Amino acid sequence: MDLNKHSKQPAGLKYYVENIQSLHLQNRMVLSVNEYSALHNLEQLFTVPIPGLRLDMKVSCMLFDQPSGVFSFLRNVPGLRALDMSWTILTPSLLQTFVQGFSHMWQLEELDLSENRALGDAGMEVLQAGLSSVPRLAVLRLGGDFIHK
Numbered sequence: 001m002d003l004n005k006h007s008k009q010p011a012g013l014k015y016y017v018e019n020i021q022s023l024h025l026q027n028r029m030v031l032s033v034n035e036y037s038a039l040h041n042l043e044q045l046f047t048v049p050i051p052g053l054r055l056d057m058k059v060s061c062m063l064f065d066q067p068s069g070v071f072s073f074l075r076n077v078p079g080l081r082a083l084d085m086s087w088t089i090l091t092p093s094l095l096q097t098f099v100q101g102f103s104h105m106w107q108l109e110e111l112d113l114s115e116n117r118a119l120g121d122a123g124m125e126v127l128q129a130g131l132s133s134v135p136r137l138a139v140l141r142l143g144g145d146f147i148h149k
Helices: 010-018 036-045 068-074 092-104 120-131
Strands: 028-033 055-060 080-084 110-113 139-143
Touching: 010 036, 028 036, 036 068, 068 092, 092 120
Parallel strands: 028 055, 055 080, 080 110, 110 139
Antiparallel strands: none
16 A cells, blocks of 8 residues: 555545444454655554554565654554564664554564664664563564674
């Protein structure tokens, strides 16, 4: 789905999310984000918690060291089930911001951080500190060369 601001698709997604319960639609959504600007559109879309929504999300844009609020909308998606952030060039500092939100992701079952080579040992320490906040996590993918020598 193209979530850039000039597309009509964000309006359709907003309608779906706002009416998911009243329309008796399936409460499961698979969302792929391939532009950084689309993350900001999601902040505007998920402004309040959506009870019952189960979300699988793939982020396939380079994040580098973006502002810390880039994942703030995830607080309103307590039913986040799977999150794929492979190849997003996460840094330990951005991962730290993300891990702080783990307490809102209590239904997270799958997390893919593979091929984020900038994480290194420091990133693994950050991740380890936050894993206790996601008790349902069953799959953690960390493939790739995490250690810079």
